[in-house]
Amino acid sequence: MAVNKNISYPVNSALFHVVDNLIISRENISFKVNKIFPDDDKDNLNVNNELRLKKYLFNEISKRYNTRIQYYGLLFNNISKSFLKNFEIFPYKIYQSKNSFSALANVYPKAFACRKCNHFISFKENEYEKFDHFDFDNCELGCGGSYEQIIQMKFCEKCGSIENLSSYCKVHKNNAKWKLLRDDKFQPITWKLECLDCSRENNNYAPKDILAQKCYHNNRSNEDPSRYTLLTATEGSIFHPIVLTTVDIPxxxxxxxxxxxxxxxxxxxxxxxxxxxxxxxxxxxxxxxxxxxxxxxxxxxxxxxxxxxxxxxxxxxxxxxxxxxxxxxxFDNYSFVNINDHMVLSGSLSKDLIDSVSYNDFIKGNEKLTKEYGSFKKIYKIEQVNYLSNINLVSAVIGLNVGLNKFYEEDFVPHFEPIWDYKNESIRSYVVPFETEGLMFNLDKCEVVNWLIDLGLLDMEYVSEEDFAVNILMGMQNGSEEYYAVKTLIHTLSHILIRRSSLYTGLEEDSCGEMLFVNSASFLIYSSSSINIGGFSFVFENALFDWFEGIKRDIEDCSLDPSCIQETGACFSCLYLPEYVCSEFNMDLDRDVLIGKTNRFSKGFW
Structure with a gap:
């Protein structure tokens, strides 16, 4: 069967599934996005505050990239503030229309082994013409076999480079023909590469380990040469898109x-x-x-x-x-934008900027619901729930984290790579503005501060005045222990509700999005579906209490306990969401933040 070497790729609501270099899979073949189509037809909404958006995104890009350079000692130039003039936001086509697509992708990685004789061939990135003439269905050695893609790749943790499996023969150089030895097909680390000519000419020839070659970092780093790590190039691996969502102030x-x-x-x-x-x-x-x-x-x-x-x-x-x-x-660049987004969404600055209804106002005059809501807020330590009927948001892909994602390691710095436009010597970000609805959950500020005091993260007496609690939370610095605790708390609550969303909102978890407002101890859950069915309006008006019913019981146990709760308190079985749903790529999650079973949190929020 003929294999397509290039595919067209439409995008619907999962807008971060189209980014330069992102890997997608089709019919057991991995592809990498290599061309993005602009929104020339103006199908998408316009960005209201382009200047605000550009400054926010540029600050995030430069901070992440410069941190990587400094941490790994890479021999690259930092992105300076003056480079803002070389930064562009790039609206791209999100909906598929007739004969129109969001992106093109080509086969990646370009490494193959014959299913019959194990002949191995690997193409360099610039060998376009050679690869165009490559025939998947016919082994070049004439054995009659066809080729399968080898999706294992070499990754250097020091400099972040990613390479195809390949080897070099000092004797036969570029004319060498290779065989991939796979005694155990499911253990790639045991694979070896054999030069067929050397094997035939030299009885003492020993095949090479696939990771025998070291990375010399291509002048990227002052580090000594180091061994590669083996990674598998599948969808959602190796290249992890970084997506930021912010309020587009109308x-x-x-x-x-x-x-x-x-x-x-x-x-x-x-x-x-x-x-x-x-x-x-x-x-x-x-x-x-x-x-x-x-x-x-x-x-x-x-x-x-x-x-x-x-x-x-x-x-x-x-x-x-x-x-x-x-x-x-x-205030650092990230925190004040985040704080302002919350203030705009909550109507704290101006009621004319957002169409928001609090649950208190919705049930005003209904004594039964008012009593139930009072009990609900006390049980779950919630200050207020607001329904936002028409939110203007912008989601933007600012770059990719390359290679292993060791978020579980303390002080881990990912290999963040911006989206470079080398031809124009600029950086770009792919953006999609959209209107949606959502629910804002504001936790009780005094309860949050007093919980931090119980954890020993704040040294003060219990607080009872909301204004005082607000100032304490507003003063938390990103990176502090108390900031991490509050972030884990609201992020965990957000995931619990999203995972239960289909029962009450009619929206599956992959049709939801989240925004976390740490300094305000609040979070927003919104619809990311291209078809808004009014699910959050329905749950706000009819099933808010039902949505929380049984939630405490759900977090007590995970099917992978006791290992889950003892190790991190979060896993795919209990809290994880698809990467294109979670704003933090499933980091900073822990059921223990609510129940207090381990020494990570001596007391649970509930």
Whole structure:
């Protein structure tokens, strides 16, 4: 049967299944995406706040890539802030239409062995013409056999390079013909490569171990040569797409490089003194205040204007810049965007930015449901549940983690690789804006802080005032023990609910998405399906309590206990979701965060 060497690839709701170099499988053959089609027909929604999105994505890309370079000592240049001008967001076609596809992919890896005589052949990445003439169905040695793809590959953990299985003969050089010896087909580490000519000419010839060659890092690293690790190139392995989802604030009038700092400053009341000095026409109008602040920021960027303005106005501009610098020093790039996303979704900044209904408002006047909801919140330590009927989100693929994903190791740094456009010397990110619905779950802030105190992660007395608890959570630094504990808590709860979603929302788990808001002890579960069936609206109005019914019993046990709870408290049997659903690739999950059975968490949240 003829094998397609290239395939067209449509994308529906799983938008991160199309990224440069991502591996997909079709009819027992692995392919790698090598071309992405733009959304030339403008089928997708437009990005509302392109400037905000670009800055956020670029900061994440540069932080991850530069961390990798520093950690592994790679001889690459860091991505500097000035490279932002070489960064583009790239909307691509998400829906299949007639004669139109999202991407093209070709066979990968290009290594093959004859099913009959084990003749082995491996093509280099630049051997396009040679591979075009390769016939899967006819062994080149004339034995009458056909070839099967060898999907095992060599990976260097030091520099992140990935290579086909191959070998080099010093005697016969590029003319060598190879045989793949597979005494145990299911134990690739035992395979060997034999040069057929050397074997025939030399009785003492010994076949080579498939990992005999060392990686010399191609000038990527100062490390000494090291042995490769063997990986299998299947869908979801070797190349792991990194997808970030953020709120696309539905208003372009105040697009600004400073927008996130302004939003955060307004929420934290950092601009009160400035607004007392330079009052807005309507300090209660969220949009007008942002535009008012932006006007002063525009002045600061214009030297001619700054030279002409009066001293008092100049002092106001300097005050504003000082306030923004303080915010920049206090909050890292990721946390403040995340905090602002939560504030926009929850309506904390402005009700006109989001269509949100709290469950308290929904049941207002219904004494029976009000009583049940009060009991529900107390049992599950939830402050509020909100239904968001029309959320503007943008999901973006910013790059790939290459090779082994050792997230279970402390201080593990993945080999993150941005999506390079070498022809134009730029970086790109594939983005898809979309509208959806979802439910926001806000945990009781005092209960969360007091739980952290019980765990010994905060040294203070129990708190009872919500504002005080909010400030404590807002001050958590990404990477701290308390931050990790809260992240694990909300992430675990999110997965439990998503895994139960089909019973109550009508949405299967692979049609859901999640956003985690650690500093707010909140999380959003939303529909990622291209067909919105209103599942979250239904569960909000009719089955919210049922969704949680039995949830405590479910987390107590896993079919793989006791090993699951003793080791990590999470596995494919109890908490894991498909990688294109989980925002953290199944990291930072642990049932013990809720039940407190092991020494990882001395007390469970529930």
């Amino acid at each position: 208003n372009t009038d105040y697009d600004s490089l400073y927008l996130d700092y302004i939003l955060l400053g307004l929420y934290l009341h950092k601009f009160d003194e400035f607004l007392d000095r330079e009052p807005c026409k309507d300090n209660d109008d969220h949009k007008q205040v942002i535009l008012h602040i932006n006007n002063f920021l525009d002045m600061s960027q214009n030297e001619v204007v700054m030279d002409k303005i009066d001293p008092n106005t100049k002092k106001s501009v300097e005050m504003l810049l000082d306030l923004l610098n303080e915010l920049e020093e206090e």
